[in-house]
Amino acid sequence: MSVFGLCSKFVKNAGGEPRFLFDVLYAFLQDNPLRIALDQHGRILELYAEAAKESDDLSRWLIHLGRNHHICFEAIDIEGDNLHGDELFVEVARKILPDPSLIAWSHQHYGDISDEGVEVLDRMEAARRIKRIIGGPRRQRKQKTPSAAIINKGVLKMTGDRYSANQAGAMGPNAQASNNTFTQATAGGGDINFAVLAPELARVRAAMRSEAKTAAHDIAIAEIAKAEEAANNGNAKGVVEHLKSAGKWALETATKIGTEVAAKTIEKYTGLG
Secondary structure, eight states: OOOEEEOOHHHHHHHHHHHHHHIIIIGSSOOOOOEEEEEEEHHHHHHHHHTTTTTTTHHHHHHHHHHTHHHHHEEEEOTTOOOOOOHHHHHHTTOOOOOOEOOOOOGGGGOOOOOTTTTEEOOHHHHHHHHHHHHOOOOOOOOOOOOOEEOOEEEEEEEESOOOOSSSOSSSSOEEEOOOOOOOOTTTSOOOHHHHHHHHHHHHEEEEHHHHOOOHHHHHHHHHHHHHHHTTTTTTHHHHHHHHHHOOHHHHHHHHHHHHHHHHHHHHHHOOO
């Protein structure tokens, strides 16, 4: 289990930053080792409620926290009934064992509190730490068989002992094919039209948000938001990764509202249809 103190300033600021809303706050809603440390009096929850007042996304997050409290929270007993604000979060974080840690929006918010026993993680550090925790150990890549290739519009020449290709003019040891032009759409997202896909995913996300009722819905919305952000950045790998996890509801929504490119792309990478 990985327990973190979570500052209400982070919660409030994340309401306007989808990346941290989904990558950090919504991560605590899922069935994983992450837990939020709360004081036994419930004052931290009151601060979260205050931070969520002006954000529908945060209000929905808080509702799901309450419904899934058995997998989201870790109660921490602290001394002192008069602690408030930053001091309250630091005191709760201090009691976390074996690794006292506190997620904050910025290190500056805790610059006046001298406590070497608590590790303060800013928003970027928190997102990276959480990704490592829920992602598990890295898998080691298999080494590829050494080979050499020269690819031009007019000629394809390969040397090596093993060959495989979706398109080829000639294959085999020292094979050569001349005057061929190849166009290939790969499973890794090489054929994605980012300029069309990104705004369509934004429409899909908005439509899904208007109908969301469960934590599973919010998680699907998070995957569409991440895919949208990846598309805006021209990151094909990120688009594919997040659309694979978007699920059937995302595909149904994209189809229903007439976003053809988004629907076809989701269908392709989820394998649904």
